[in-house]
Amino acid sequence: MSPAIVAACVRKMHRGDVAHSFLLDLEVELAPGITILFGPSGAGKSTLLDCIAGLTQPEAGRIAIDGEVVFDSEKKVNVAPQHRQIAYVFQSLALFPHMTVEANVAYGLLDAREQARVRVAEILQMFRVEQLRERKPREISGGEKQRVALARSLVTLPRVLLLDEPLTGLDAELKASIIDDLRAWNAAHKIPIFYVTHSREEVDALGERVIALEHGKIVSEGTPREVLDAPRRRRLAQAAGFENLLSGTVMDLGEPDGVMRVRLADSPCEIEVPLGHAAPGDCVRIAIRAGDILLATEAPKALSARNVLEGRIFTLERRGTLVVARVDCGAFFTVHVTPGAERTLELAAGKKVWLVLKTHSCHFVEG
Amino acid sequence: MNIEALLLSIRLALCVSAILFVVGMPVAYWLAYSRWRWKFLLEAVVALPLVLPPTVLGFYMLLAMGPRGPLGKLWHAAFGHGLAFTFAGLVIASVLYSVPFAVQPLIASFETVDRKLLDASAVLGAGRARTFRRVILPLSVPGIITALVLSFAHTLGEFGVVLMVGGNLAGVTRTVSIDIYDRVQSLDYASANRTALLLLVISFAVLSAVYGINRRAGRRAWLPWAAK
Numbered sequence: 367m368s369p370a371i372v373a374a375c376v377r378k379m380h381r382g383d384v385a386h387s388f389l390l391d392l393e394v395e396l397a398p399g400i401t402i403l404f405g406p407s408g409a410g411k412s413t414l415l416d417c418i419a420g421l422t423q424p425e426a427g428r429i430a431i432d433g434e435v436v437f438d439s440e441k442k443v444n445v446a447p448q449h450r451q452i453a454y455v456f457q458s459l460a461l462f463p464h465m466t467v468e469a470n471v472a473y474g475l476l477d478a479r480e481q482a483r484v485r486v487a488e489i490l491q492m493f494r495v496e497q498l499r500e501r502k503p504r505e506i507s508g509g510e511k512q513r514v515a516l517a518r519s520l521v522t523l524p525r526v527l528l529l530d531e532p533l534t535g536l537d538a539e540l541k542a543s544i545i546d547d548l549r550a551w552n553a554a555h556k557i558p559i560f561y562v563t564h565s566r567e568e569v570d571a572l573g574e575r576v577i578a579l580e581h582g583k584i585v586s587e588g589t590p591r592e593v594l595d596a597p598r599r600r601r602l603a604q605a606a607g608f609e610n611l612l613s614g615t616v617m618d619l620g621e622p623d624g625v626m627r628v629r630l631a632d633s634p635c636e637i638e639v640p641l642g643h644a645a646p647g648d649c650v651r652i653a654i655r656a657g658d659i660l661l662a663t664e665a666p667k668a669l670s671a672r673n674v675l676e677g678r679i680f681t682l683e684r685r686g687t688l689v690v691a692r693v694d695c696g697a698f699f700t701v702h703v704t705p706g707a708e709r710t711l712e713l714a715a716g717k718k719v720w721l722v723l724k725t726h727s728c729h730f731v732e733g
Numbered sequence: 734m735n736i737e738a739l740l741l742s743i744r745l746a747l748c749v750s751a752i753l754f755v756v757g758m759p760v761a762y763w764l765a766y767s768r769w770r771w772k773f774l775l776e777a778v779v780a781l782p783l784v785l786p787p788t789v790l791g792f793y794m795l796l797a798m799g800p801r802g803p804l805g806k807l808w809h810a811a812f813g814h815g816l817a818f819t820f821a822g823l824v825i826a827s828v829l830y831s832v833p834f835a836v837q838p839l840i841a842s843f844e845t846v847d848r849k850l851l852d853a854s855a856v857l858g859a860g861r862a863r864t865f866r867r868v869i870l871p872l873s874v875p876g877i878i879t880a881l882v883l884s885f886a887h888t889l890g891e892f893g894v895v896l897m898v899g900g901n902l903a904g905v906t907r908t909v910s911i912d913i914y915d916r917v918q919s920l921d922y923a924s925a926n927r928t929a930l931l932l933l934v935i936s937f938a939v940l941s942a943v944y945g946i947n948r949r950a951g952r953r954a955w956l957p958w959a960a961k
Contacts, residue, residue, distance in 0.1 A: 421852050447855040460853035464871045473867070474857035522858060 372396040372526050372558050376417050376427040390414060390424075390582035396526065396558035397575075400549075403562045404569050404593065405579035411562045412457075414579070415528045418560070419454045420447035432525045453519030454528040459511050461503040467514050468499040474522040485521055493517045493547055509540045516544070520551060527559045533568070542571065566594060566607050608653035608729070609700040616648045625672075625725055628652060633696030637723060638672040642730035651731040656702040660722035661691065663711045673723035675699075679715050682708070689713070693721055735928060737904055738912035745820070745908060746888040749827045753835035753884045754877075756828070761839030762865065783833050791897025794826040798898060823899040823906050830894045834883040842876020843869060875947050886939040890932065 375393040390410040394401075403411050416422040418429060420436065423444060429437040431452065436445040461470050468486055475482040490496040493513040498506050506514070512532055519527060533541045552559060561572060569576055569590045576593040578586045586593050594606045614628040617636060624641045628650060637652070644650050660666075666674055677695030684690075689708045691701045699721055703713070713719075764776060782790060797804040798816040804825070808816040816822040846869050854864040870877075892910040899906030901915070909928060916925035 419852075419856055421855070446860075447852070448858050448860055450856075451858075452856065454853070454856040456849050456853065458847075458849050460847065460849040462850060462853075462868060473854070473859070476858070518857070 372418065372429070372431050372560070374414070374418055374427070374429040376414060376424045376429065378413060378417060378422070378424040378427075388582045390417075392579070392582065392584050394577060394584070396560055398556040398558050399552070400559045400561055400572055400574045402569055402572055402574065402576045402590075403560060403579055404576050405564060405585075407564055409564075409579045410582040411564075411579055412530050413582075415454065415530055415560065415562060418526070419452055419528060420445060420450050421454075451522075451524055452526045452528060453522065453524035455512075455515045455519050455530065455532045457531045457534065459515040459532070461511060461515060461518070463503055465502070466499065467495060467501050467503070467506070470503070470514060471518045471521055473518060489517045489521045492551060509536055509544065512536065512544055513547070516548060520555075523555070524557065526557055529559065529561045531563055531565075534563075534565070538567070538571075541568070545572065569594060607655065609656035609702075610652075610654040610659075611731070612652045612654070612697060614650060614652060616644045616646050616650055618646055619644075630697040635675055635696045637675070637728060638725050639728040639730055640726055644730070653729040653731050654699075654723060654727055656690070656700045658724070658727035659699060659701045661693070661701050661703055661707070661711070661713075662720040662722060663713075663717065665720055666722055669722060671722045671724045673721075673725065673728070675721045675723070677719060677721060679713060679717045679719055682713055682715055684708075693719060695721060735907075735909070735912045735924075738907050738909045739928070739931070741820075741904065741907065742889050742909040745823060745827060746885045748824050749831055749888040750835075750881050750885040752824070752828050753831060754881060757832070757835040757839055757880060757884075761836045761843060762869075764836070765840045765843035779836050780833050782830050787830065787891065787893025788897055790830055791826065791894040794822075794829065794894065794898045798822050798825070817898060818900045818902060818906060820905055823895060823908075826894050826898045827888045827891060830891060831884040831887045834887045835880040838876045838879040838883065839873070842873040842879075845876075846872045875949075878946050879943050882939055882943050886936055890936060 373393075373395045376390060378390045379388075388410070390413055392414070394414075403414065405411055413422065417424050417427075417437070418431075424437065424439065426439040427437065428435065428439070431450060434445075435441070435443050436450050437443060462473065465473070468490070471490060472482050472486045475485060477485065487496065490499060493516055495506075495510055495513045495517065498510060498514070503511060503514070515532065533544060536544070548559070561568075563569060572590075574590075576588060576590050577584055578593045612630050614630040614637075617627040617629050619626045619641060620638075621641065625638050626641050626644065627636050628639055629636050630652075639652055642650065660671070665676075675695040677693045677699070680692040680694045680698065682689060682691050684705070687705065689703045689705055691703060691713065693699045693701055701721065703711075707713070760779070764772065764779070795817060796802050798808070799805045800809070800815055800817075805816050808814075808821075816825070850868055850872075851864055854868050859867065890910060891908075892914070895906065895908050895911055896914075899908070899911075901907050901911055907915075909932060913925050913928050913932070916922075916928070
């Protein structure tokens with residue numbers, strides 16, 4: 367069996383309200399296995415899936431599935447969604463409310479009745495929902511609905527599976543178990559799975575290849591680490607969970623050492639960050655995770671870390687098992703510490719502290 | 734009480750509901766899902782009988798059905814007799830008069846079907862016909878019942894259009910509402926009252942049924958004068 371591949375080159379005006387209209391303009395290729403499409407809401411992720419599924423029409427471009435051209439604006443090809451042989455699970459799942467689980471799953475099958483029954487029974491078992499056969503969608507739980515929606519899509523043996531944030535709202539454990547079942551199914555069928563999410567957790571959990579989309583354009587592509595740890599765009603940095611996003615001015619470049627010094631805006635603070643495409647005097651943005659910053663109550667000495675900033679705790683807030691400190695060092699930083707550290711260091715608002723930032727925890731953000 | 738007139742009215746109402754069920758469904762489907770830019774014009778045409786005096790509609794229908802009208806000529810060529818003042822003529826006029834009462838509830842219920850369900854159906858390989866039969870239709874049952882019942886009830890109670898195109902021929906075009914009018918004219922109030930009361934009871938029963946069904950289906954009853 368040759369691997370199915372989706373190739374899409376799409377240009378489409380994404381129409382939100384005036385402020386949110388932008389041109390979706392990109393090229394993607396999907397190999398068998400999970401590819402994650404990651405980006406903040408309103409980046410054009412669902413629009414791209416709709417284009418691949420044929421539910422909306424790009425203004426220009428070309429989409430091929432498994433070698434068959436399903437859309438080509440130049441040759442005026444536009445295959446109707448029902449003939450594209452793809453599966454698409456929406457965020458809302460869109461189970462037919464008037465049908466039982468079994469009828470829902472059998473919907474896409476045109477086989478003879480007996481044959482369809484067998485295939486439905488197999489896939490219900492594979493996704494562990496065979497006991498719900500006779501139930502209506504409103505009588506089953508959220509996780510069960512997601513399993514049924516996957517079974518309904520996959521029973522038709524699609525050439526590609528599109529998933530639009532199908533697991534939002536489930537707890538991590540349930541999510542993982544559904545994804546395991548999906549992986550098990552795909553071990554046998556080896557189709558490309560295009561998984562859309564705005565959740566950093568899901569990107570981490572799913573692994574494999576990530577395409578990061580913002581404002582209709584691909585901003586980075588690679589492994590989850592590569593995409594999440596080196597954000598190139600400010601909004602993406604926020605989506606990827608960088609709590610600290612600071613503007614500053616480049617003071618000087620230390621090219622031989624691969625670093626540059628940045629003076630943070632409206633403050634005397636200067637920090638050393640990895641060298642980026644910038645010249646002295648340029649305005650840049652630096653993204654730092656709250657969990658990557660060390661906090662000390664005495665001036666630290668003899669450290670490899672190059673950035674030690676003196677400041678005072680401004681506020682301290684307990685969030686579950688996390689303590690979030692806002693620290694005023696001239697510029698404000700958000701720092702995460704554990705409740706244990708809070709007790710041992712006797713942290714409190716107004717207390718004098720030192721923040722320690724490794725150079726490579728500071729990410730240079732373009733734009 | 735004139736049983737003959739009542740039976741004629743019921744026969745007329747049944748014919749009209751049946752025809753509107755068949756004709757109204759595709760019209761409503763098109764109006765609910767088409768993205769044609771001039772669609773609003775057809776929507777206005779469909780709603781026209783709601784605001785037009787029945788006599789105006791009846792007048793134009795009478796002209797069209799007359800020996801020199803287009804409909805009348807066509808009918809004469811096909812069946813060898815005229816259309817005005819016949820039961821068939823009455824059915825055609827009544828169908829037009831009740832169009833909004835069938836089509837608007839259908840549009841309303843088609844439109845409430847979640848579009849994502851239609852997308853899901855398409856992606857699962859179903860063409861439009863299959864999507865309509867398996868998804869839209871079963872989810873629109875209350876709207877369909879409302880459409881049937883309202884076109885039946887509305888035809889049962891019509892007066893102006895019948896008077897214009899049907900005249901007053903016993904057993905052919907004398908419906909129950911015409912009969913009541915006749916009796917009042919001849920000062921036979923007791924008889925008029927019996928028929929009127931019966932019509933009132935039937936109408937009330939029919940409307941309670943519509944509201945009851947829609948309540949069970951969990952949505953507000955649809956009536957044209959409450960339309961958006």
